[in-house]
Amino acid sequence: ETGVTQTPRHLVMGMTNKKSLKCEQHLGHNAMYWYKQSAKKPLELMFVYSLEERVENNSVPSRFSPECPNSSHLFLHLHTLQPEDSALYLCASSQGHEQYFGPGTRLTVT
Amino acid sequence: GDSVTQMEGPVTLSEEAFLTINCTYTATGYPSLFWYVQYPGEGLQLLLKATKADDKGSNKGFEATYRKETTSFHLEKGSVQVSDSAVYFCALTNTNAGKSTFGDGTTLTVKP
Numbered sequence: 453e454t455g456v457t458q459t460p461r462h463l464v465m466g467m468t469n470k471k472s473l474k475c476e477q478h479l480g481h482n483a484m485y486w487y488k489q490s491a492k493k494p495l496e497l498m499f500v501y502s503l504e505e506r507v508e509n510n511s512v513p514s515r516f517s518p519e520c521p522n523s524s525h526l527f528l529h530l531h532t533l534q535p536e537d538s539a540l541y542l543c544a545s546s547q548g549h550e551q552y553f554g555p556g557t558r559l560t561v562t
Numbered sequence: 563g564d565s566v567t568q569m570e571g572p573v574t575l576s577e578e579a580f581l582t583i584n585c586t587y588t589a590t591g592y593p594s595l596f597w598y599v600q601y602p603g604e605g606l607q608l609l610l611k612a613t614k615a616d617d618k619g620s621n622k623g624f625e626a627t628y629r630k631e632t633t634s635f636h637l638e639k640g641s642v643q644v645s646d647s648a649v650y651f652c653a654l655t656n657t658n659a660g661k662s663t664f665g666d667g668t669t670l671t672v673k674p
Contacts, residue, residue, distance in 0.1 A: 456605075494666045495651070508661075542605050549594040549613070549655035551662060553605035 455479040456554035458543050464560045467533055473557045475526040475543030484526040485551065486518060487542040495542075501526060533561045564589040568652045568665035575642055575672050583637040583668050585626075585652035593654040595619075595628050595635040600649040600667070609637075609650070642672045 456477045465471050477484065486498040500508035501520040515537075517529040526543055538561045544551040569584040587593065594613045598606040610619030615630035624639045635652060652665040 458605075495664045497662075544606075546662075549662075550596055550608050550611055551606075553598075553607065555603075555605045 456543060456545055456552050458541075458554035458557050460557060461555065462558045462560075464562060465530070465533065466562055467535075469533075470529070470531040472530065473528040473541055473543075473559075475528075475554055477524055477526075477543075477545040477552070477554075479545055479547070479552060481545035481547040481552070482523055483546045484520060484523075485544040485546075486526065486528050487544065488539050489542055489556070490539040499528075530559075533559075535561050537561050564593070564654060564656050564661070564663040566652050566654055566663050566665040568650075569668050571667075572669040572671060575670070577644055577672055577674050578641045579672075581637070581639040581642045581646075581670070583650055583652075583670070585635045585637065585665060587633050587635065587652075587654050587663075589633075589654055589656055589663075591656055593656050595626070596653045596655070597624070597626055597635070597637050598651040598653060598664075600651065602648070606651060642670070644672045644674055646670060647672050 459474045483502045485500050488496040497510050498512045499518045504520050515532050519527040540556045540558050542556045543554040565588045567586050596611045597609040599609045600606045610621040612619040612628035618627045626635050626637045649667045649669050651667045655662045
């Protein structure tokens with residue numbers, strides 16, 4: 453039990469759909485992250501929020517749009533995705549130097 | 563920039579064998595070092611950490627020592643179990659920049 457939850461756990465969407473991934477942390481942390489994990493590729497940091505402000509955007513395509521309405525919640529809004537966007541999307545939070553991860557959302561784009 | 567290089571996998575061992583997964587890093591300043599583990603179908607979990615030179619992190623029979631002179635943080639376990647089968651990630655957090663860098667992950671399979 454990590455204190456970071458993600459919903460949904462699995463998502464199948466077509467390329468023209470719009471969907472959102474949700475992350476919630478119950479740890480009182482002040483930073484939250486989105487990562488993309490694809491098969492046979494390194495973990496990719498997508499976005500970093502600190503105190504609800506976006507502090508890092510690692511050249512992520514605009515079809516991915518993050519939102520951090522408060523320090524406990526983080527969303528990733530998805531639209532017009534491509535099949536290569538199929539991956540495990542991990543959310544994490546931190547207060548110090550170590551990160552606490554959620555279980556991930558397995559996304560399949562058809 | 564900061565980087566983490568870890569031993570390429572996959573690694574396959576028999577139960578009760580000795581495990582070493584090598585990890586070296588490049589970083590400015592004084593990073594904190596971590597090992598995370600990812601079991602099938604789950605997110606990453608912190609396995610152990612060390613925050614300064616010569617510190618030894620340990621958890622669940624796993625150990626790693628922060629070696630500043632060799633910029634290494636190798637993961638070891640004396641006797642692995644089938645339940646240790648997972649992907650292991652070495653990582654650092656640069657305390658100056660507050661940014662984390664992960665290695666590519668090493669897949670460990672332990673056979674009965």
